[in-house]
Amino acid sequence: MISITLNGREQSFDVEADMPLLWLIREEAGLRGTKFGCGIAQCGACTVHVDGQAVRSCMYPAVAAQDKQVNTVETLGSKDAPHALQTAWIKHQVPQCGYCQSGMMMAAAALLQNNANPSGEDIDVAMTNICRCGTYSRVKAAILDAAKEISS
Amino acid sequence: MSMTRRMFVFGGAAIGGGLALGVIGLGTHLAVHDRLAVQREGNGKDTLLNLWLRVNQDNTVTLLSPHTEMGQGAGTGLTQIVADELDLNWDQIKLELAPPSTEFSNGGVFEGFIGEMIGKAPKWAEHIASNAFNRLADVLNMQMTGGSASIRFTGWNIMREAAAAARQMLINAAIDKHSASANTSTDSGFVVDGDNRWSYGELVEHAATLAVPEDYVLRSPSDRKFIGKAMPRHDLPDKVFLKTQYGIDRYVDGMRYAAIAHSGVFGADVASIDNLDEIIAMRGVLAVEKMGLSVAVIADNPWRAEKAVKALKITAASHENSDISSASIESFQRQSLQGELSDAHAVGDVTSVQDGTGETIEAEFWVPYLAHATMEPMNASAWMEGNKLHVAAGVQNPLYVRAHAAKIADMDIENVVFHAHSMGGGFGRRVGFSMSEDNPIMWIDEVVTLVKKYQFPIKLTWSREADTRQDVYRPAILANFSAQLDENGKPSYWKSASYGSEGGAPAAMTPYNIGNVQVQFANHPSPIPVGFWRSVENSQHAFFNESFIDILAEKAQTDPIAYRLSLLNKDDDHAKCLTEVAKLCNWQHGVSDDGKAMGVAVQKSFGTMVATVAEVSLQNNKARVHRVWVVTDSGVVVNPDSATAQIEGGIMFGLTAALYGRCDIENGGVKQSNFHDYPIVKMTEAPIVKVKLLQSDNIPGGFGEVGVPTIAPAVANALAVLGKRLTRLPINA
Numbered sequence: 001m002i003s004i005t006l007n008g009r010e011q012s013f014d015v016e017a018d019m020p021l022l023w024l025i026r027e028e029a030g031l032r033g034t035k036f037g038c039g040i041a042q043c044g045a046c047t048v049h050v051d052g053q054a055v056r057s058c059m060y061p062a063v064a065a066q067d068k069q070v071n072t073v074e075t076l077g078s079k080d081a082p083h084a085l086q087t088a089w090i091k092h093q094v095p096q097c098g099y100c101q102s103g104m105m106m107a108a109a110a111l112l113q114n115n116a117n118p119s120g121e122d123i124d125v126a127m128t129n130i131c132r133c134g135t136y137s138r139v140k141a142a143i144l145d146a147a148k149e150i151s152s
Numbered sequence: 153m154s155m156t157r158r159m160f161v162f163g164g165a166a167i168g169g170g171l172a173l174g175v176i177g178l179g180t181h182l183a184v185h186d187r188l189a190v191q192r193e194g195n196g197k198d199t200l201l202n203l204w205l206r207v208n209q210d211n212t213v214t215l216l217s218p219h220t221e222m223g224q225g226a227g228t229g230l231t232q233i234v235a236d237e238l239d240l241n242w243d244q245i246k247l248e249l250a251p252p253s254t255e256f257s258n259g260g261v262f263e264g265f266i267g268e269m270i271g272k273a274p275k276w277a278e279h280i281a282s283n284a285f286n287r288l289a290d291v292l293n294m295q296m297t298g299g300s301a302s303i304r305f306t307g308w309n310i311m312r313e314a315a316a317a318a319r320q321m322l323i324n325a326a327i328d329k330h331s332a333s334a335n336t337s338t339d340s341g342f343v344v345d346g347d348n349r350w351s352y353g354e355l356v357e358h359a360a361t362l363a364v365p366e367d368y369v370l371r372s373p374s375d376r377k378f379i380g381k382a383m384p385r386h387d388l389p390d391k392v393f394l395k396t397q398y399g400i401d402r403y404v405d406g407m408r409y410a411a412i413a414h415s416g417v418f419g420a421d422v423a424s425i426d427n428l429d430e431i432i433a434m435r436g437v438l439a440v441e442k443m444g445l446s447v448a449v450i451a452d453n454p455w456r457a458e459k460a461v462k463a464l465k466i467t468a469a470s471h472e473n474s475d476i477s478s479a480s481i482e483s484f485q486r487q488s489l490q491g492e493l494s495d496a497h498a499v500g501d502v503t504s505v506q507d508g509t510g511e512t513i514e515a516e517f518w519v520p521y522l523a524h525a526t527m528e529p530m531n532a533s534a535w536m537e538g539n540k541l542h543v544a545a546g547v548q549n550p551l552y553v554r555a556h557a558a559k560i561a562d563m564d565i566e567n568v569v570f571h572a573h574s575m576g577g578g579f580g581r582r583v584g585f586s587m588s589e590d591n592p593i594m595w596i597d598e599v600v601t602l603v604k605k606y607q608f609p610i611k612l613t614w615s616r617e618a619d620t621r622q623d624v625y626r627p628a629i630l631a632n633f634s635a636q637l638d639e640n641g642k643p644s645y646w647k648s649a650s651y652g653s654e655g656g657a658p659a660a661m662t663p664y665n666i667g668n669v670q671v672q673f674a675n676h677p678s679p680i681p682v683g684f685w686r687s688v689e690n691s692q693h694a695f696f697n698e699s700f701i702d703i704l705a706e707k708a709q710t711d712p713i714a715y716r717l718s719l720l721n722k723d724d725d726h727a728k729c730l731t732e733v734a735k736l737c738n739w740q741h742g743v744s745d746d747g748k749a750m751g752v753a754v755q756k757s758f759g760t761m762v763a764t765v766a767e768v769s770l771q772n773n774k775a776r777v778h779r780v781w782v783v784t785d786s787g788v789v790v791n792p793d794s795a796t797a798q799i800e801g802g803i804m805f806g807l808t809a810a811l812y813g814r815c816d817i818e819n820g821g822v823k824q825s826n827f828h829d830y831p832i833v834k835m836t837e838a839p840i841v842k843v844k845l846l847q848s849d850n851i852p853g854g855f856g857e858v859g860v861p862t863i864a865p866a867v868a869n870a871l872a873v874l875g876k877r878l879t880r881l882p883i884n885a
């Protein structure tokens with residue numbers, strides 16, 4: 001049994017220690033906002049927060065999350081109470097196919113938590129997610145915008 | 153309105169009291185049939201989902217799509233077109249997407265439709281019908297991303313026709329019912345005659361009883377309120393707030409999960425599983441199934457299934473492909489280019505000048521196979537409900553896939569329900585057919601076969617490795633070029649021969665004014681599955697042609713833009729875009745003080761002219777692209793922001809191919825497997841892209857694909873200025 005606090009609720013899962021957090025989240029907990037892209041920590045589609053830090057859940061063994069706070073993209077915000085990043089994402093019309101974007105937004109949210117005022121270069125370094133549709137310039141513009149919004 | 157002759161407008165009886173109108177374009181085969189009440193009570197949801205336009209009693213208009221995902225802004229563009237043609241306010245137009253749980257079947261409706269029209273549908277009509285519907289399916293999915301001629305034709309003309317016909321019907325309803333005058337017109341959702349105003353909603357019921365008019369007129373460009381504006385995309389809030397359901401997100405109760413291993417050799421069956429007992433004993437594993445080309449493991453969690461697949465030891469049956477490699481394919485192509493060639497294009501007579509005195513310049517180009525690498529790997533779910541088979545997936549042509557699933561399941565198509573999901577990228581990967589007659593949608597076959605046997609619901613997800621290694625690839629092409637320069641440095645002839653099908657001919661034509669041109673192809677069946685990859689043949693041929701013209705400019709010691717312009721008519725749209733892009737980037741030929749150089753390329757595809765300049769430097773002998781400028785000329789631009797986004801994305805897609813993209817063939821399979829050895833450009837490497845859209849009144853050109861072709865030659869041409877002329881891709885090999 002592995003106990004984690006998933007999106008604020010303590011839960012136990014009867015899974016192998018080496019089951020990646022991604023598959024626990026998507027299939028055991030049924031939260032499908034977190035995406036599978038590569039399974040080898042290359043693309044970032046599966047990004048979630050463990051104790052506030054962005055991790056690539058496809059290579060993060062469930063046991064490593066034992067007794068930790070795991071937050072998925074479902075906690076980011078909603079239409080009625082959007083996160084500043086979500087507002088900026090719409091303003092800049094960021095997504096194309098959209099598949100990578102929940103991972104993008106989670107990586108960006110962690111970045112802003114660590115660095116409320118990132119430079120373009122900080123963003124380049126922090127945002128190593130893959131977007132096959134090539135939305136990078138808009139992702140960057142949206143993060144800069146959201147940072148401004150949060151700090152104002 | 154000559155286009156009218158090439159489509160059906162059908163309309164009539166109300167659905168929920170609304171006026172429903174559909175239009176079906178059938179190429180040039182069939183004439184107009186303007187009064188076809190195909191939507192009947194009792195025909196149910198199936199029918200509804202095939203209608204394109206519904207004027208509702210609450211004075212809104214719904215654009216209906218049988219798809220859940222309209223692709224890259226296409227749905228929004230279509231609503232812009234309809235809102236303008238029907239004279240609506242923005243809040244009156246709704247885009248309705250079939251929820252993934254809703255059953256839809258285009259085929260049944262079309263049979264009904266044809267049946268109404270000519271009695272029983274003959275075989276030939278069925279064929280045309282299903283083709284037309286496949287095309288419509290593509291339109292609705294791919295308007296901005298697809299952009300082939302039929303798509304642009306359908307999107308721009310047919311949608312507008314439907315809206316124009318609807319507007320005229322509403323006007324006619326006011327004339328018929330309220331004796332409105334001949335001067336009756338419309339104003340933002342109202343039919344207006346002097347001081348009399350009737351909302352569309354009030355008129356729809358009567359309008360639905362009238363015949364679809366043949367004498368409607370399209371509104372003039374000056375009446376447009378939305379076409380040409382950066383209207384926000386309808387699909388983005390759902391994507392940002394996680395309401396979008398991709399195929400991989402499908403879940404039904406009792407679902408089990410399958411993972412797959414292919415034999416590793418294209419075309420070869422799996423001969424044996426060498427550790428079956430070990431696999432069966434793994435936690436969660438429910439079944440192992442050998443299915444010809446592949447083995448599936450079914451488990452209670454996708455990771456357990458995939459873990460078991462990774463532990464599988466399988467042997468491929470011996471196959472004639474087992475020995476092929478990139479090297480053997482390349483030498484076969486080289487040999488073929490020495491053999492018999494077909495003429496695709498000829499101007500003047502190359503042989504008459506070939507022995508001239510000028511210097512002969514030759515080049516051989518090579519581009520490798522490329523996987524699509526959509527962000528969401530291939531996947532599909534299937535389950536039985538009673539005697540019906542349900543299949544859920546994100547595909548570019550759902551109708552085709554539904555028919556295909558029925559064939560695999562050996563069931564009547566009526567008993568197969570297809571659920572269309574959003575796609576995490578398409579780029580031509582999720583089309584049901586390929587160039588080489590290989591089956592690109594094997595994952596549908598696999599999941600259907602499994603569900604038929606095991607009866608419980610199954611979701612099959614290909615690993616990234618399976619996705620990379622079992623694609624229908626962009627074809628690898630070898631090409632030979634030669635030319636001779638006259639005393640003015642202009643080519644006296646231009647000759648090219650490329651491996652590949654003549655389908656690539658339009659992309660391979662040189663746009664330059666050269667007296668003697670010969671464009672030839674050599675083609676043989678491909679042992680490697682090849683398919684439609686974003687921009688299709690244009691990405692390879694733009695690289696060849698635009699590199700070669702640059703090589704000639706270099707030999708002639710002329711500025712590459714000036715050289716191109718000297719070979720183009722002043723009013724040619726290549727010249728126009730080249731001139732504009734030179735201005736936009738403040739064009740400099742040569743190496744800058746900080747070691748950067750610019751390179752240029754131009755290519756027209758899918759109705760859109762694109763001229764691109766890339767600014768490149770060499771860092772540790774690797775190309776680094778700093779800035780990119782793009783000028784497009786594409787007629788009417790329906791949504792400039794979506795268009796710009798597509799160009800930005802196309803540049804990144806093309807840049808990935810230019811810098812890194814290669815699928816090497818080894819022992820009959822693809823060597824690369826995942827993003828570590830098939831890398832995608834990331835944010836740190838992403839250049840700043842500046843896009844300028846030139847517009848005219850011409851029909852809209854495509855945007856989804858056209859950003860791709862020019863970036864590789866532009867980067868290669870810039871590298872040549874830095875002293876490194878590359879004729880093989882990828883650049884940072």
Ligand code: FES
Pocket residue numbers: 035036037038039040041042043044045046047056057058059
């Ligand atoms: S799926 Fe985890 S990084 Fe790609």
Ligand code: FES
Pocket residue numbers: 095096097098099100101130131132133134135527576577
């Ligand atoms: S929006 Fe499609 S992969 Fe990023």
